[in-house]
Amino acid sequence: MALQFQHKPGLVIYLTAGDPSLEATLAIALAAIDAGADVIELGVPFSDPLADGPVIQRASERALAKGTSLKDVLEVARKIRAARPAAGLVIFSYYNPILRYGLANFADDSAAAGADGVLVTDMIVEEAAPYLKEMERVNLAPVFLAAPTSPDERLQAIATHSKGFIYAISRTGITGKQQNLTADAAELVNRLRRWSKLPVAVGFGISNAGHVAQVAEFADAVVVGSAIVELVEHSAPDEAPGSVARFIKGLHLEQSVLAR
Amino acid sequence: MASVIVPTAPSESRPGRFGIYGGRYVPETLMAALVELEQEYERAKADAAFQAELADLLHNFAGRPTPLYFAKRLSEELGGAKIYLKREDLLHTGAHKINNALGQALLAKRMGKKRVIAETGAGQHGVATATVCALLGLECVVYMGEVDMVRQELNVMRMRLLGAEVRGVTSGSKTLKDAISEAMRDWVTNVRTTYYLLGSALGAHPYPTMVRDFHRCISLEMKEQLMEKEGRLPNVIIACVGGGSNAIGAFYEFIPNREVRLIGVEAGGRGTGLGEHAARFSGGVPGVLQGTFSYVLQDENGQIAQTHSVSAGLDYASIGPEHAALHDSGRADYTSQDDAAALDAVVKLARTEGILPALESAHAVAEALKVAPTMQPHDILVVNLSGRGDKDMGILAQELKLQGV
Numbered sequence: 001m002a003l004q005f006q007h008k009p010g011l012v013i014y015l016t017a018g019d020p021s022l023e024a025t026l027a028i029a030l031a032a033i034d035a036g037a038d039v040i041e042l043g044v045p046f047s048d049p050l051a052d053g054p055v056i057q058r059a060s061e062r063a064l065a066k067g068t069s070l071k072d073v074l075e076v077a078r079k080i081r082a083a084r085p086a087a088g089l090v091i092f093s094y095y096n097p098i099l100r101y102g103l104a105n106f107a108d109d110s111a112a113a114g115a116d117g118v119l120v121t122d123m124i125v126e127e128a129a130p131y132l133k134e135m136e137r138v139n140l141a142p143v144f145l146a147a148p149t150s151p152d153e154r155l156q157a158i159a160t161h162s163k164g165f166i167y168a169i170s171r172t173g174i175t176g177k178q179q180n181l182t183a184d185a186a187e188l189v190n191r192l193r194r195w196s197k198l199p200v201a202v203g204f205g206i207s208n209a210g211h212v213a214q215v216a217e218f219a220d221a222v223v224v225g226s227a228i229v230e231l232v233e234h235s236a237p238d239e240a241p242g243s244v245a246r247f248i249k250g251l252h253l254e255q256s257v258l259a260r
Numbered sequence: 261m262a263s264v265i266v267p268t269a270p271s272e273s274r275p276g277r278f279g280i281y282g283g284r285y286v287p288e289t290l291m292a293a294l295v296e297l298e299q300e301y302e303r304a305k306a307d308a309a310f311q312a313e314l315a316d317l318l319h320n321f322a323g324r325p326t327p328l329y330f331a332k333r334l335s336e337e338l339g340g341a342k343i344y345l346k347r348e349d350l351l352h353t354g355a356h357k358i359n360n361a362l363g364q365a366l367l368a369k370r371m372g373k374k375r376v377i378a379e380t381g382a383g384q385h386g387v388a389t390a391t392v393c394a395l396l397g398l399e400c401v402v403y404m405g406e407v408d409m410v411r412q413e414l415n416v417m418r419m420r421l422l423g424a425e426v427r428g429v430t431s432g433s434k435t436l437k438d439a440i441s442e443a444m445r446d447w448v449t450n451v452r453t454t455y456y457l458l459g460s461a462l463g464a465h466p467y468p469t470m471v472r473d474f475h476r477c478i479s480l481e482m483k484e485q486l487m488e489k490e491g492r493l494p495n496v497i498i499a500c501v502g503g504g505s506n507a508i509g510a511f512y513e514f515i516p517n518r519e520v521r522l523i524g525v526e527a528g529g530r531g532t533g534l535g536e537h538a539a540r541f542s543g544g545v546p547g548v549l550q551g552t553f554s555y556v557l558q559d560e561n562g563q564i565a566q567t568h569s570v571s572a573g574l575d576y577a578s579i580g581p582e583h584a585a586l587h588d589s590g591r592a593d594y595t596s597q598d599d600a601a602a603l604d605a606v607v608k609l610a611r612t613e614g615i616l617p618a619l620e621s622a623h624a625v626a627e628a629l630k631v632a633p634t635m636q637p638h639d640i641l642v643v644n645l646s647g648r649g650d651k652d653m654g655i656l657a658q659e660l661k662l663q664g665v
Contacts, residue, residue, distance in 0.1 A: 046562075050441040050444045057431060069561040096558065099548060099562060124284060126284065145287065145288040149289050149291070149293065150292060154288075158288070174449060
C-alpha cells in the first residue's frame with residue numbers, strides 16, 4: 001500500500017523521531033494513522049537543521065539529547081510498519097546522517113524496516129545520482145522537494161526523479177507556522193502538474209483546518225509538521241498520542257472516493 | 261522524458277567539484293538563487309568594467325597590494341629559513357576578508373540586491389561586509405554566534421558603528437557553524453531580495469570557487485613580489501585554515517609549482533578529543549555540512565561535533581572542499597597548532613617584529629616557528645599573515661595576564 005492517499009486531501013504527518021522518546025514517537029505515529037494520517041514522515045534528528053524553524057530545531061535537540069540515532073529511527077519505522085501495514089511511511093533526513101550510516105546500508109535497512117520512501121532535505125536532483133541508484137535498487141520512493149523559486153526546468157527534473165509523491169513547499173522559508181498561505185503554493189502545484197501525474201503534497205506552515213481546506217482546492221495532500229511537533233512539545237508524553245489524534249480529527253479530512 | 265538537468269557524467273567532472281569534494285547540498289528553495297549567482301559571477305568575471313571597479317577599490321579603498329615583509333629579526337633568531345610575512349593584516353578592516361567582501365558586494369549590487377546578509381566567526385568577515393555595505397549603500401545583517409559576540413566584542417561594536425545589524429545566534433554551539441545555519445535560514449526565507457555574502461571558501465557551489473577567486477590576488481602578488489625580491493619561488497608557504505579562504509588565496513597560484521610546499525594549519529584547540537579542537541583532517545571524515553561535501557568533524561551517527569579554538573575564526577567543524585581535495589591528493593600538507601602555541605606565537609611576533617597577529621594567523625606563525633629552524637638559510641618560507649590582532653585584545657589581556665597596575 002505504498003504512499004497512497006485515502007483522504008481528500010491526503011494527510012502527511014511529520015514527527016521528529018525520539019522526541020520526547022522513541023516509545024512516544026511510535027505511540028504518536030500509530031495514533032496519527034488511526035486518526036487519519038495517510039503517510040508518516042519519520043524525521044531523523046540532526047544537529048544542524050538549517051531548513052528548519054525553531055520548533056523542529058528544539059525537537060531535534062531534545063531527540064539528540066536522548067541519543068536518538070538513525071538506527072533507532074529505522075527501528076521505530078519497523079515497529080510502525082508491523083503495527084499498521086497499510087500506512088505510508090517515509091524516512092525524512094538531512095544527508096549527513098545517511099552518508100555516515102552508509103548510503104547502501106541505509107537503503108537496505110530502510111527497505112527492510114518497511115519504509116515506502118525517503119526524503120532528504122538537502123538533496124537536490126543534480127547531486128542525487130548515487131542516492132537515486134540506491135533507492136531504485138531497493139524499490140524505495142525518492143520524494144523530492146519542489147520550491148516556489150524552482151524554475152520550470154527544475155520542476156521538470158524533480159518530477160522526473162520523484163516517486164510516490166512530490167512535496168511542494170508552500171513558500172520560501174524554513175519550516176514553521178504561518179498565518180496565511182501565500183499564492184505561491186497554488187501556482188507551484190499548478191506548474192508541477194504540467195510535468196507530473198504524481199500526487200502533490202503541500203507543506204511548510206500548514207497548521208489548521210482552514211489551511212487544509214484551502215490546500216485541498218488545488219493539491220492532493222497536506223503535510224503538517226511543526227504544528228504537530230509543537231503539540232507534542234507541549235503535551236505530557238502519555239497524553240501526546242491523544243492530543244495529536246484530536247488535532248488531526250479537527251482538520252476535517254474527508255474520506256476519498258478511493259477509500260469508500 | 262530524460263531530465264534536462266541531471267548530468268550523466270560522474271559528479272567529479274562537474275563545475276563546483278574539487279576531486280570528489282564540493283557540490284551543492286542545499287534545500288531546493290535556494291537552488292534558483294545559486295544558479296543565478298553562478299551565472300552572474302561568470303558574466304562579471306568576463307566584464308572588464310566589473311574587474312576594473314574591483315581593482316580600483318582593492319587598491320584605493322582596501323590598500324592592495326599588501327607588502328611582502330622580510331621578518332629579519334625573527335629569521336635570525338630562529339636560525340633557519342628566511343621568513344617573509346604577506347601582510348594581509350595591513351588591509352583596511354584588518355584582514356584578508358575585505359578582498360572577498362568587496363568582490364561579492366559589487367556582485368550583489370550588479371544583481372540589484374539591496375539587502376546583504378553574512379555570517380561571521382571572529383567578526384573580521386562581518387566587519388568587512390558591514391564596511392562594503394556602508395560603502396555601497398546596502399542594508400546589512402550579520403549573524404554571529406553569541407559565544408563569538410562575547411569573545412570578539414570589539415568587532416560587534418565596529419559592525420554596529422558601520423550601520424550593520426548584528427543578530428546573535430543562540431542555537432547549537434553559538435559559534436560560526438550556527439551563524440552560517442542562521443544566515444542560510446534567513447536566505448531561504450528572503451532569497452528573492454537578499455544576497456548572501458558568504459565569508460569563506462565554503463558552502464554550496466559557486467561559493468568555494470568564487471571566494472577563492474577573490475582571494476587569489478594574495479598568491480598572485482606573493483609570486484610577483486618574491487620574484488622581484490629573491491628571483492625565485494619560496495620553499496614553503498604556511499597559512500591558517502578555518503574555512504580556508506586566506507589559505508586557498510595564498511596557495512592557489514603555487515599549486516602548479518610542485519616544488520613549493522604548502523602547509524595549512526588547523527586549530528588544535530585544547531586537546532585531541534572530539535569537541536576539543538577544529539582539526540578536521542585528523543579527526544574528521546568526509547560528509548555534508550552546510551551545502552558542501554568535505555571533511556567534517558562528526559560523531560558515529562553523523563551528528564556534527566562541537567569544536568573548540570581560542571580563535572573564533574578557526575572554530576568550525578568543516579573545511580573548504582578545495583582543501584579536502586588538496587589534502588587527499590597530497591599537494592598540500594595540513595597540520596595543527598594548539599591554543600597555547602598560538603598564544604606564544606602572538607607574543608613572539610609582537611616582540612621580535614612589532615607585529616600583532618590575529619589569533620587565527622598566529623596558528624600559521626606557530627607552525628613557522630617550528631618549521632623555519634629545520635630549513636637552510638637560503639630557503640624561503642612565507643607566512644600568510646591573514647589578519648591583525650587588535651580584535652583579540654580582550655582574549656589576549658585575559659590569557660596573557662596583561663591587566664593590572
